[in-house]
Amino acid sequence: MSQKVAVYRKEHFNAAHRLNNPDWDEATNARVFGKCNNPHYHGHNYELIVKLTGEPDPATGYVYDLKLLSDQVKETIIDRFDHRNLNEDTVEFKNLNPTAENIVVVIYNLLRPKIDTKYDLQVRLFETPRNFVEYPTN
């Protein structure tokens, strides 16, 4: 029987962004993205939950050292996005609309190479206390 356990680490970052499709005219952007299209940006307290699934190590009792996971998330994600303008200050969203959906996929792709593939990785991102996304879905 599988002894797999999921462990989670929560981190947060505060950032500005706007939703805009440069291929569309102003009116279309305003209609589709509404207030989120404000050319002067708006912002959020993003909350990030990183989930790793694996078997507890018999020697430590840990699935994964959560301090190590925290350091990896800070170094890979938080240092990159915290107190930044996602559209203006990051290479990841130069040509990609920084919706919560796109941000969560970017975060997963940045973290995945840092973590041994024997662990399943899943990322949940809260844009507000009421709007959140998850990747991958399974």
Place this chain on the structure above:
Amino acid sequence: MVYVTRTEHFNAAHKLYNPRWTKEQNDAVFGRCANENWHGHNFELDVTIKGNPDPDTGFVYDVKKLSAIINEHVIEKLDHKNLNLDVDFMAGKMCSIENLVIGIWNQLVPHLPEGVKLHCLKLRETPKIYTEYYGD
């Protein structure tokens, strides 16, 4: 006397940056909050009024009506906006939550019906940082 609180929220961008200082001075005082390209928050605003419950309704004041007043005169001006660039009552001021909570108070008071006394505003910038203002 009973205190009644209505919570509202808005999402906005801002930066802490004093235009009379050099970039180095701003970075030294405000750190990451001085990022020239802005950052942002989910702000939460608690509006507390005080009074005695009306004998007919049991209400100090109808919180649904209070919510409509806050939304019309405060949230509409702040939600999905850039606090430094888009908000008339913050023009020329430093966009700290200290100044913002005072600005919101001054914005709200003239629109409250007679007899509704504003007691306190609490403005939360992050789960770990908030300001309170009692109008004095």
